[in-house]
Structure formats: C-alpha cells, structure tokens
Amino acid sequence: MIIKRYIVDNMNEAMIKIRYELGNEAVIVSQRKIREKGIKGFFRHKKYEVTAAADDKPKKNNEEIIKKDELRNEMDELKSMMANLLSKQSEVVDNTKKSKGKKLTINKKLLENDIPDEIIEDIYSKVKAKDGKNLRTNSKQFEEEVNNIIKNIIKTDTGINGRVHVLIGPTGVGKTTTIAKLAGLYSLYKNKKVGLITIDTYRIGAVEQLKIYANILSAPFGVILTVKDIPEVMKTMEDCDLIFIDTTGRNSKNAMQVSEIRQYIDALKPDGIHLVLSMTTKCKDIKRIANDYKIIKYTSLILTKIDETDTCGSILASLYYANVPVSFLTTGQNVPDDIQEAKTEKLFNLIMGAEQ
Numbered sequence: 001m002i003i004k005r006y007i008v009d010n011m012n013e014a015m016i017k018i019r020y021e022l023g024n025e026a027v028i029v030s031q032r033k034i035r036e037k038g039i040k041g042f043f044r045h046k047k048y049e050v051t052a053a054a055d056d057k058p059k060k061n062n063e064e065i066i067k068k069d070e071l072r073n074e075m076d077e078l079k080s081m082m083a084n085l086l087s088k089q090s091e092v093v094d095n096t097k098k099s100k101g102k103k104l105t106i107n108k109k110l111l112e113n114d115i116p117d118e119i120i121e122d123i124y125s126k127v128k129a130k131d132g133k134n135l136r137t138n139s140k141q142f143e144e145e146v147n148n149i150i151k152n153i154i155k156t157d158t159g160i161n162g163r164v165h166v167l168i169g170p171t172g173v174g175k176t177t178t179i180a181k182l183a184g185l186y187s188l189y190k191n192k193k194v195g196l197i198t199i200d201t202y203r204i205g206a207v208e209q210l211k212i213y214a215n216i217l218s219a220p221f222g223v224i225l226t227v228k229d230i231p232e233v234m235k236t237m238e239d240c241d242l243i244f245i246d247t248t249g250r251n252s253k254n255a256m257q258v259s260e261i262r263q264y265i266d267a268l269k270p271d272g273i274h275l276v277l278s279m280t281t282k283c284k285d286i287k288r289i290a291n292d293y294k295i296i297k298y299t300s301l302i303l304t305k306i307d308e309t310d311t312c313g314s315i316l317a318s319l320y321y322a323n324v325p326v327s328f329l330t331t332g333q334n335v336p337d338d339i340q341e342a343k344t345e346k347l348f349n350l351i352m353g354a355e356q
C-alpha cells in the first residue's frame with residue numbers, strides 16, 4: 001500500500017496528480033483545508049491537503065513500463081526480422097526472375113518453334129543427368145548438349161526398303177498425293193517399275209484420284225475392295241519392283257476404323273508401313289495420333305505440308321512420340337517434285353527454325 005500526501009490549490013488539481021502518480025484505483029483517504037504557517041500564510045489563499053492511498057500502483061505502473069519497453073524491443077526486433085525477410089524474399093524473386101530469364105534465352109528457340117514443354121523438360125533433364133547439376137542453363141555447353149539430344153531423337157531411314165509399302169494416316173494429310181510423288185520419284189528418277197493400289201473405296205473420288213496418277217505414270221493400278229481381293233490384286237503386280245498402297249484416311253480417335261485398316265495390313269504383310277502426318281497438326285494431336293496408330297505397327301513417318309508451317313516443333317513431336325525414323329518430307333502440292341528423302345541435318349534445322 002502506498003500513501004501519499006498532496007498540497008493543492010483545489011480538489012481538481014489533487015485528482016489529476018493522484019491519478020497520474022497512483023493510478024485510477026487510488027482512493028482519497030483524507031482531505032482538509034490548510035493555511036501555510038507564519039504571517040505570510042495568513043494573507044495567502046487557502047490550500048488543501050489531500051491524502052491518497054493505492055495498492056502497489058506505482059510498482060505496477062513501473063512493471064507496465066518495463067513490460068512496455070520489453071514489448072517495444074520485441075516489436076523492434078520483429079520489425080527488423082521482417083525487413084530482413086522481405087529483402088531476402090525480394091532477392092529470391094529477383095534471382096528466380098534472373099534464372100527464368102536465362103532459361104528463357106535457351107528455351108526461346110525451342111518455345112518459338114512450338115516444341116512441347118513436355119519434350120523440352122525431358123531434354124533438359126537428360127542434359128542435367130548427363131553433365132551433372134552444375135552445368136549452367138545459359139552456357140554454350142548446355143546449348144550444345146540440348147542440340148545433341150535433339151539430334152539423337154531425330155532418326156531417318158532414307159529410301160524404301162522392300163517391295164510393298166502402305167501409307168496410313170488421318171484424313172487429308174496428303175497420303176494419295178504422296179503416293180503419286182513416290183511413284184514419280186521411283187519410276188521417273190530411279191527407274192523402278194512401280195505399281196499403285198488403293199484400298200480407299202470409302203471416299204468418293206478416291207479411286208479416281210490415284211488412277212489418274214497411275215495413268216500419267218503408265219503404272220499398273222489395282223483396287224482392293226475386301227481383304228479377300230488381296231492375293232488376286234497382288235498377283236497383277238508381280239513384275240513390279242515397288243508397290244505403293246493407298247488407304248482411307250482415318251480419324252485415329254475412332255479405334256474401330258483404325259483396326260479396320262489393320263485387318264488389310266495384316267493380310268498384305270507389307271515391308272513398310274508409313275504413317276503420314278501433316279506438320280500443320282498441333283503437337284498435342286500428333287501425340288495422340290502417333291499413339292492411336294501404334295496398333296498398326298508403322299515402321300516410318302512421312303511428314304507432309306512442311307511448306308505450310310512456320311514452326312516445325314511438330315517434326316520433333318512426331319519423332320519423339322512415334323519413335324520411328326522419318327523416311328520422307330513433302331513440301332508442296334507439285335507431283336512429283338515436292339518430296340525429298342529425310343536427312344538429319346535438314347530436320348534439325350527445320351526443328352530449330354533455322355530453315356523454312
């Protein structure tokens with residue numbers, strides 16, 4: 001308990017002083033009017049003597065002050081910690097931005113050429129696995145390794161091995177036109193006797209389309225209506241060095257239609273099954289088509305309409321998802337000129353956008 005005496009001019013002054021020094025809980029124990037001693041006191045105003053008591057208030061106030069000081073210190077500490085953290089965080093953000101920036105410069109070429117993220121990530125992880133995690137993504141060496149891995153994905157199988165070749169693939173990708181180009185290439189430039197067969201009796205005009213090319217090239221021509229016709233039609237082509245067989249374009253999403261083509265192929269037992277893919281197709285669709293057609297065990301890819309696209313990531317996507325070599329590229333509508341055998345360097349340049 002603290003007891004304190006105040007000499008004040010009025011009670012208002014007493015209350016202010018008591019509250020300030022002893023706190024709100026202080027009580028006034030006594031109050032009385034007084035005069036100062038001596039003759040001077042007689043002429044002065046009266047004063048009040050007020051006695052107040054409080055329960056350990058000042059001590060409590062001191063504790064509060066101490067606690068407040070501690071709190072302030074802690075707050076200051078927290079503030080400086082926060083400031084520290086924030087500056088570190090912005091450093092991290094800056095570094096991430098920087099590393100993203102660096103990665104982007106290497107990715108740029110791949111991304112600009114529409115190479116799917118999935119393939120880019122796989123290439124990057126292969127480089128990292130090969131050369132350790134220390135290789136900087138913006139280094140020349142890293143870029144060279146990326147190029148090497150892309151070149152390893154590119155497989156080519158130039159030329160037509162064996163006698164019988166079937167072209168399969170989605171609708172409108174250029175199967176019939178490519179058969180005409182191949183027939184022209186091998187009969188006109190490589191002196192082969194070429195026979196043409198179609199099993200595409202589904203689409204109106206499809207038979208006529210190939211027959212016209214056969215007539216121009218003076219090549220034997222046959223139509224297979226059912227699987228049973230195969231031996232007979234093949235017999236008419238006995239003297240041919242090469243036989244190209246055209247099929248109906250099929251949406252790979254329709255498994256029934258794809259397996260229908262497969263029945264013919266199982267019976268034909270061709271030496272080469274060429275999946276024809278247009279390079280104007282989205283990479284995501286190429287992935288699906290390449291997978292859906294795998295039930296027909298295609299042996300090579302013919303990539304068409306290279307002339308119709310500015311980005312050839314679709315070439316890498318085709319190779320990556322199909323995992324068979326590319327045999328030919330076609331680059332326009334002209335029969336037979338707009339076709340060429342696939343070469344690694346050419347494909348690489350197209351993929352990296354170095355060649356249009």
Ligand SMILES: Nc1nc2c(ncn2[C@@H]2O[C@H](COP(=O)(O)OP(=O)(O)OP(=O)(O)O)[C@@H](O)[C@H]2O)c(=O)[nH]1
Nearest residue numbers: 171172173174175176177249304305330331332333
């Ligand atoms: N620009 C360009 N057009 C092509 C190329 N190859 C084929 N075409 C064109 O693509 C169109 C379709 O060609 P087709 O040969 O009929 O295609 P298809 O795959 O046989 O079509 P379906 O039998 O209906 O499945 C035609 O207009 C061709 O001239 C090419 O390399 N470049």
Ligand SMILES: [Mg+2]
Nearest residue numbers: 175176200206
């Ligand atoms: Mg066709």
